[in-house]
Amino acid sequence: MTAIVAIGEFSRLTHLSVKALRYYHDIELLEPAAVDPSSGYRRYSTDQVEQAHLIRRLRELHMPLPGIREVLAASDRDARDAALREHLERMEAELLRTRDVVASLRELLLPSGEIAVEYRFAPSFPAFAMAQAVARDSIDQWCETAFDRLYATMADADIAPAGPGGATYAPEFFENDAGEVVAFVPIAEHDRAHAVEIGTVVDLPAHRFAIAVHHGPFADIDRTYGALGSHVAEHDSGLSEPIRERYLVGPGDAEPADYRTEICWPVG
Incomplete structure (x- = not known):
């Protein structure tokens, strides 16, 4: 059974601020289940909670908005999971590069010795x-x-x-x-x-x-x-x-x- 809730309650359910929810509506990333035509009040379905949680996590992982749209538009769970795995692999590669650069910066703090040239x-x-x-x-x-x-x-x-x-x-x-x-x-x-x-x-x-x-x-x-x-x-x-x-x-x-x-x- 699903329920329709006000934007404030949906914010508490999803840990997305009201400002963020309004923004995601404006860019058509997460549209409310209903909008009151006279007041403009947004209302959401509890069926949308999982989708909102996914959006929040992907934004925390710095996935670009086009990538999030691709995940949300996936035809089935397998397609969605494949898009998520691809992004995670890119992030893991970036983490490895960051680790190498940090190690290199630490090396720059050390005095450099003479290089052997042949x-x-x-x-x-x-x-x-x-x-x-x-x-x-x-x-x-x-x-x-x-x-x-x-x-x-x-x-x-x-x-x-x-x-x-x-x-x-x-x-x-x-x-x-x-x-x-x-x-x-x-x-x-x-x-x-x-x-x-x-x-x-x-x-x-x-x-x-x-x-x-x-x-x-x-x-x-x-x-x-x-x-x-x-x-x-x-x-x-x-x-x-x-x-x-x-x-x-x-x-x-x-x-x-x-x-x-x-x-x-x-x-x-």
């Missing part, structure tokens, strides 16, 4: 690769998808990696917050022909690099970039060519605190 000539080598213009704020997801696809395709084709995977970043990626990124996995020369049949093979050019190893999550990799780039600017001649990263220990191999990323800065 110079190395890297010969050319073939690699199974994916290339795309990528926005900086999409790079984590893009790399995860790209490497999952590369390694899965190689495993299906029985092609073994010939070294750790990596990526190259064009200067525009840093300068314009978007630019070409090439995710690559080295392959042996004798696998080249087979690899060409199933995907894209590139030859990473030979280069002389100044190299430093970044330890830990990617959230504070900019500090290692800053230290290495400063060393190159002060002691060498850097080239405006793609910077190469090699993921010695990365996602899937260890926890973020144990990641090891080799940053290779091209020098003349």
